[in-house]
Amino acid sequence: MSDSYVIETNNLTKRYGENIVAVDGLNMRVRHGEVYGFLGPNGAGKTTTLRMLVGLIRPTSGQVKVLNEEPGAPEGLARIGAMIEAPAFYPFLSGRDNLRVLAKYAGVPETRIAPALKEVELSARSGDTFGTYSMGMKQRLGVAAALLKDPELLILDEPTNGLDPAGMAEMRDFIRNLGQGRRTVILSSHLMTEVEQICDRVGVIRNGSLVAEGTVDELRGRDRLRVKATPQAEARDLIMGLPGIERVEALNGHLHITADLDEAAAINRALVYGGITVSEIRVEQSTLEEVFLELTKGQEIRA
Amino acid sequence: MIGSIAAEVFVLRKRASTWILLGIWITMGAVFAYAFPYVTYRNNGGGPGGEQFADVLPQSLVSNLLVGFPFFGGAIVLMLGVLSFGSEYGWGTLKTLFTQRPGRLRIFGAKLAALGLVLAPFVGVIFVVGAIFSYTIAQVEGAAVDWPSAWLVIQALAAGWFILAVWAMLGVMLAILSRGTALAIGVGILYSLAIEGLLSALTGQISLLEPLVELFLRSSAYSLVVELGVSGEAMADRGPGSFSGPFVDGGQALLVLGAYIIIFTLVSGFTLRQRDVAG
Ligand SMILES: Nc1ncnc2c1ncn2[C@@H]1O[C@H](COP(=O)(O)OP(=O)(O)O)[C@@H](O)[C@H]1O
Numbered sequence A: 001m002s003d004s005y006v007i008e009t010n011n012l013t014k015r016y017g018e019n020i021v022a023v024d025g026l027n028m029r030v031r032h033g034e035v036y037g038f039l040g041p042n043g044a045g046k047t048t049t050l051r052m053l054v055g056l057i058r059p060t061s062g063q064v065k066v067l068n069e070e071p072g073a074p075e076g077l078a079r080i081g082a083m084i085e086a087p088a089f090y091p092f093l094s095g096r097d098n099l100r101v102l103a104k105y106a107g108v109p110e111t112r113i114a115p116a117l118k119e120v121e122l123s124a125r126s127g128d129t130f131g132t133y134s135m136g137m138k139q140r141l142g143v144a145a146a147l148l149k150d151p152e153l154l155i156l157d158e159p160t161n162g163l164d165p166a167g168m169a170e171m172r173d174f175i176r177n178l179g180q181g182r183r184t185v186i187l188s189s190h191l192m193t194e195v196e197q198i199c200d201r202v203g204v205i206r207n208g209s210l211v212a213e214g215t216v217d218e219l220r221g222r223d224r225l226r227v228k229a230t231p232q233a234e235a236r237d238l239i240m241g242l243p244g245i246e247r248v249e250a251l252n253g254h255l256h257i258t259a260d261l262d263e264a265a266a267i268n269r270a271l272v273y274g275g276i277t278v279s280e281i282r283v284e285q286s287t288l289e290e291v292f293l294e295l296t297k298g299q300e301i302r303a
Numbered sequence B: 001m002i003g004s005i006a007a008e009v010f011v012l013r014k015r016a017s018t019w020i021l022l023g024i025w026i027t028m029g030a031v032f033a034y035a036f037p038y039v040t041y042r043n044n045g046g047g048p049g050g051e052q053f054a055d056v057l058p059q060s061l062v063s064n065l066l067v068g069f070p071f072f073g074g075a076i077v078l079m080l081g082v083l084s085f086g087s088e089y090g091w092g093t094l095k096t097l098f099t100q101r102p103g104r105l106r107i108f109g110a111k112l113a114a115l116g117l118v119l120a121p122f123v124g125v126i127f128v129v130g131a132i133f134s135y136t137i138a139q140v141e142g143a144a145v146d147w148p149s150a151w152l153v154i155q156a157l158a159a160g161w162f163i164l165a166v167w168a169m170l171g172v173m174l175a176i177l178s179r180g181t182a183l184a185i186g187v188g189i190l191y192s193l194a195i196e197g198l199l200s201a202l203t204g205q206i207s208l209l210e211p212l213v214e215l216f217l218r219s220s221a222y223s224l225v226v227e228l229g230v231s232g233e234a235m236a237d238r239g240p241g242s243f244s245g246p247f248v249d250g251g252q253a254l255l256v257l258g259a260y261i262i263i264f265t266l267v268s269g270f271t272l273r274q275r276d277v278a279g
């Protein structure tokens, strides 16, 4: 394993009993300074993977290196801030006192507590006991706790879970800002729009394996041209004969054309010239959502 | 490590159950060791029951309090031990702690150290309360105030702490093994009451049981306090905590209790280190 990656897994596998393979030969590479989206439907194995990254659970087989340390090693943990699944704190302690406990454990000066609370906008309620917090406040305290160590690597497992739309938008902005620096962030999510908005690179997990990894643009693939023309079969033959056309696909009464988008005018001209009626021609932007649905088709419902 | 211990003491100090258990223990001591015997003595017109009267005077401070440690004190700090680890599973806070800097075993060590420190007031405060009661009674009744020797008090405090530590550690182990509180408390109480209690009571009839019973927590703890002046009769008549032997000598009692604490600690630490923390 090389040290150019912040996180590197090699055939990482976690089985539960005979039948459940929660993570199945996962190979993931997270680079320095990026915001990495770990995208997958519920039950795909995201939380299980993240737990293995911080040493909460041990892999059945395969290897993990995080910040060049074995998972769970104190040297590594000192540089990682993590919130995995639901934020968990002492219900009878205030938000601030909970962070005080963690600061003592992590060997972090208590002067970092107030700024961390401020960053997640929890200062006003930091004296109330954790048990009285709303889901959104709990989530924000979880993020504050993860930030306490001023970590090089931030691991956030579905941090917008349970937030209302406004809270979600806030949290996304916040995470995006966190990423713009020397920090590496890995963020898991089952929402492609979220990942599309925040992340530099994305890994898509399905049934415990990574089925795609790349930048959002790489995964999204190229925009295409969409043409509605009659008769369609003739239009299709004609377009395929044109120069610079890579692929033509007929779907739901439309032709989807992979080509340089500047070819639109030429295609239009050729169709009209060929006596074909063109009722629509436009650029079709591909979304990560389609790709995601395509990639994760056949995910068993296991969650 | 100091930081981690400070963190754990802070958590235990802020937790209501710590104070509730301490309060129950102190109240039990005040009521059963002082108030009841004294009231009984008064109701008998101050005549017979002289023995009971002697129990509540300063000279009997050590024996009068120590007799409550092997069973009643044990049951209470068993709960303290269970709660200190078992609740972490319920709240999910174990994962929060384990993703901080120290490794699992250091966190385990810090929690045990904090628990050991918190046991100190369980021993200290009840002795202070006992001293206040016995002194007051002696003043009221015009009896002599003869305190036990400092050396005996120190030994009693140490023995009391040690007995409580063994029970608390049993609670810790049960909580870690069962990953929770309810089952651990149930099993702990059931074990000390039903298994140790019943088998001890049966040794009178079935002498075969004697070598086994001599290795019990209660037998060892009771034997230890007998060594410090508690009379065998005092514990034969204590409701669910009754014990009438077999007794072993103080050295063996210390050794057996020491072995228990080591075994409980090893099993707990190993389990905590090895097991997945999921959920
Ligand atoms: N402790 C466990 N015991 C048994 N099965 C588990 C356990 N944890 C997770 N699983 C199973 O592993 C799969 C992946 O779960 P998880 O990693 O939580 O998915 P995600 O976080 O992507 O929603 C699911 O099928 C889940 O039921």
Ligand SMILES: [Mg+2]
Residues within 6 Å of the ligand: A046, A047, A048, A085, A157, A158
């Ligand atoms: Mg999950």
